[in-house]
Amino acid sequence: MMRIRFSFERKMPLAYISHLDMLRLFLRALSRSRLPLAYSQGYNPHPRFTLALPLPLGITAGEEYGEVFFADKIMPDQFINVLQPQLPEALVLTGSAAVDPEEPSLASLVSAASYCCTLKSSSSVTVKLELLQAALDRLMAKEEILALRKTKKNKTTYTNVRPYIIEVSVKNADQSKLLEFSLLLQTGSQGGVSPGYVIGQLEPEPGAGNLHAYDWQIRRERLYFKQNGSMQPLSERR
Amino acid sequence: MPAIESKLASILARVQKPARYLGNEWNSVHKDHSGVAVRMALAFPDLYEIGMSNQGLKILYESVNSRPEMLMERVFAAATDMEELMRQHGLPLFALESQRPLADFDVIGFSLQYELSYTNVLNMIDLSGIPLYSDQRNEQDPLVIGGGSCAYNPEPMSAFFDLFVLGEAEEVLPEMLAELVRLKSENLERKEILTRLSALEGIYIPALYQPVYDKGVLKGLKKLDSRAPVQIIKKAVADLDRVSYPTAPVVPYIQTVHDRAVIELFRGCGKGCRFCQAGFIFRPVRRRSRQNIIETAKALIAATGYDEISLSSLSSSDYPQIDTLISDMKEALSASRVRCSLPSLRLDSYSVKLADQLHQGRRSSLTFAPEAATERLRLVINKNISEEDIFTALGDAVKAGWQGFKLYFMIGLPTETDQDVEAIVTLCRDIRRNFGQKGKRSLNLSVSVATFVPKAHTPFQWEPQLSRPEVLERQQILRSGFKTMPGVNFSWHDVETSFLEAVFARGDRQLAPLIERAWRLGCRFDGWTEHFNFQLWRQAFQELDLNAESYAYRRFSYDEQLPWNHLHCGVNKEIFIREHRQSLAVDLPQRSGQ
Incomplete structure (x- = not known):
């Protein structure tokens, strides 16, 4: 049994497919590659393949992670060389390594993700830099942001998502470029919030209405795990 | 087409299932438009998920694109949210592979599988900026053609079409396209080109005939050109082993209705149920050889990576010794853990045994x-x-x-x-x-x-x-x-x-204005419960003073x-x-x- 952890980049237009479609896409590519996949036990054996954190629809990504188990030994380089030709151009494998079978699962490791939000050039929205900064400051000054969530029993409940917004910052020094800001958001089993939701909470000009996620191109830059109480990029895990 | 690309970018983030409109899926074929003699868009008048489950579409995509001098791209009906944004942004209907507007193609071919997709056909022609009626189109407009099971009585739609293909199109369509190229090179007029195309077997040009009515009762068709055939006979493939089959079909990014590889075991049905149109129009029964089936299945799985293959036909358990075919198939595909499935089971003990064999x-x-x-x-x-x-x-x-x-x-x-x-x-x-x-x-x-x-x-x-x-x-x-x-x-x-x-x-040709009226009143996706609005249809019947009941309820x-x-x-x-x-x-x- 061999466990390979790999990283990849997701570019446009593949941002427009859902998490489940991403899983199916990888599994079909793996099947075409004829690499010796390992299967789960039981009635309905499945290839042992996971992605660290679902990518929301419309979001590109710079450093995503996935894991796959093989029945035979595979060299990490061989994995990339054989799988990459079976993937669409917009999915680029950027690294791979053999991982100890005892290492915790990716899904249990990931606890935060950073995002870069850029105002689309096709958007008709104009926002002043200072006003965006002020809106982000107001957001962070709140103690509570109540989001309507569905519970398991198909009911709805309000959850305070403010604690899940760890960091926000405007990236532009001036407005010569497209407006851009970054978010560090908690994710995983301890609760989380999506970047689209956070954008929808911003109101740069009071009374002019909130921003819309669809006017922003969102890119997930990095995934983080918690080590000794601080967030470390997943790429730093050895 | 940069103009479409930038408009599309701002639209896609706002629609449901944007991957319906991407078009660069695995195995999709992208050819240089200037490097071919004829360009055709294959149009399916329903959502991507429905159209991409249609085997006929994959067969035609292969049969045209396997010829270097031709290209075929796909286009599906825009969902209502997409249509709204396209109209708002002035974005014309475009073919998925090149994102070129449909009006840039030589031929637009509609797959007509279901009567309740007719308003979608009109909507797609309109979204392309092409005149709705055949007699309003000029030399620059693409030929609008149709085929599929509804083409066996296309009369309600015939005013909107320049040409129909009657029967199985995988051989006759490329022949027709080649003839079109030849006729165009002679600088003939559109009308003359169509008239000459009517000489090909299985090709029906509605404009060459005029229906004759006596007190509203159809009496016959008058030929408007002596060269038009009196009767158009459907075209059928003689030997399935000798025509190309899509072994590397497009693999969609999103889940479709039939999300699996498909191998056609035979065409036609030996049963003859009297209500079933497919049982008659696909006669005679023609089988693919066992060797061809196994080899094709292996190629399909290698090129797509699907984990399931459907052994498809109108009555699959009627394939001779289907039980041994299934075990041979399982053995041939054992390395890739592929499941086999049968879409149509006869209600007998033999078929139940087959199902047991398939589902462990x-x-x-x-x-x-x-x-x-x-x-x-x-x-x-x-x-x-x-x-x-x-x-x-x-x-x-x-x-x-x-x-x-x-x-x-x-x-x-x-x-x-x-x-x-x-x-x-x-x-x-x-x-x-x-x-x-x-x-x-x-x-x-x-x-x-x-x-x-x-x-x-x-x-x-x-x-x-x-x-x-x-x-x-x-x-x-x-x-x-x-x-x-x-x-x-x-x-x-x-x-x-x-x-x-x-x-x-x-129906007959008198229904064309009705379909147009219903579409103008807003009818779309009539086969979908959530969109179907019979009130609008009733209004269209009344406005046109049409007795629709005489088509359905009359003996x-x-x-x-x-x-x-x-x-x-x-x-x-x-x-x-x-x-x-x-x-x-x-x-x-x-x-x-x-």
Whole structure:
């Protein structure tokens, strides 16, 4: 049994497919590659393949992670060389390594993700830099942001998502470029919030209405795990 | 096309399932438009997920794109949210592969599989900025052509089309495109090109004929050009082993209705159910060889990575020694852990054995189509299975661990009485009594009841559809019968939907303005419950003073001129009359009052 952890980049237009479609896409590519996949036990054996954190629809990504188990030994380089030709151009494998079978699962490791939000050039929205900064400051000054969530029993409940917004910052020094800001958001089993939701909470000009996620191109830059109480990029895990 | 690309970028983030419109899926074919002699867009007038499940589309994509001098791209109906944004941003309908507007192509070919997609066809032509009616198009406009099962009576849509392909298009379509290139090089006018194309087998040019009516009754077709053939005969492939088959079909990014590889075992059906149009228009039965099937299946899995392959045809268990074919197939694909599935099971013990062979894991439910619940009515429709066959087969299935059945029936079949309808309830009750109580789990039945639609080129083409009040009454018999039966999930087809299907299935050229009117009133995706609005259709009937009921509810006579008389499906009228008379001669004691 061999466990390979790999990283990849997701570019446009593949941002427009859902998490489940991403899983199916990888599994079909793996099947075409004829690499010796390992299967789960039981009635309905499945290839042992996971992605660290679902990518929301419309979001590109710079450093995503996935894991796959093989029945035979595979060299990490061989994995990339054989799988990459079976993937669409917009999915680029950027690294791979053999991982100890005892290492915790990716899904249990990931606890935060950073995002870069850029105002689309096709958007008709104009926002002043200072006003965006002020809106982000107001957001962070709140103690509570109540989001309507569905519970398991198909009911709805309000959850305070403010604690899940760890960091926000405007990236532009001036407005010569497209407006851009970054978010560090908690994710995983301890609760989380999506970047689209956070954008929808911003109101740069009071009374002019909130921003819309669809006017922003969102890119997930990095995934983080918690080590000794601080967030470390997943790429730093050895 | 940068103009489309930037508009598209701002739209895609705002629509449902944007991957419907991406078009660079695995195995999609991207050719240089300036490097080919002819460019065709294959248009499917329904959502991507439906169209990409259609095997005919994949076959034609392969047959045209395998020729270096031709290219074919795909386009599907824009969902209503997408349409709204496209119109708002002035974005024309574009082909997926190159994102070029449809108006840039030489030919736009619609796959006509379902009558209730007709308003979508009009919407797609309009979104392309091409004139709706054939006689309004000029030399620069693409040829708008159609094919598929609805082309066997395309008359309601003929005013919108320049040309129809009658029959199986994988050979005749590339031939027609090659001839088009040749004729264009002679600098002929559009009208002359179309007239000359009518010389090809299976090609129907509606504008070459004019219907003659006497007091609203169709009397015949007048040829407007002496070169037009009197009758157009459908084209069929002679040998499936000798035509190209898509072994590397496009693999969608998103889940489609049939999300698996498909290998066609044979074309046609040896059964001859009298209501079934496919059973007649796809004659004769032509089989793919076992060796071809296995080799094609291996190539399909290698090129797509699918984990399931469907052994498809109208009645797959009729393939000779299908059991050994399945075991050979499993062996050939064992390395890739591919599942095999059969889409159509006969209701007999042999088919249940096949299902057991295919499903080693959990056995949820099996699907069968008895169509009618009394032996008499099954004889009328020529679906020759006995009550004993049914119970033996279901008994075997329950023993093998199947936990439920999905059963398809029809109401409104010729000669049907209330007793035949009540028998559906009785049959299901008996099935539950016989097999339900044994073991720990109870048996789940899912019963789906459609309304009979008389189709052109079948022995029942002259039969009326059951009238609306009678349909509602018989649906009520079923509803109240199943209400008190636990473990039965009963569903039925909407009466208005089936009515419109019948109107178009037997309609003539007088319906074109109706379809246009309904589309202008806002009708789209009429086959989808959430979009279907019969009020708008009713309004269109009234505005045009059209008696739609005469198409659906009237008994046509043997001597009258049927709207599709000039289109020959390969089966002679005498055979249909003989079959129809035989069906009406079936007389067992249950029958009364007919």
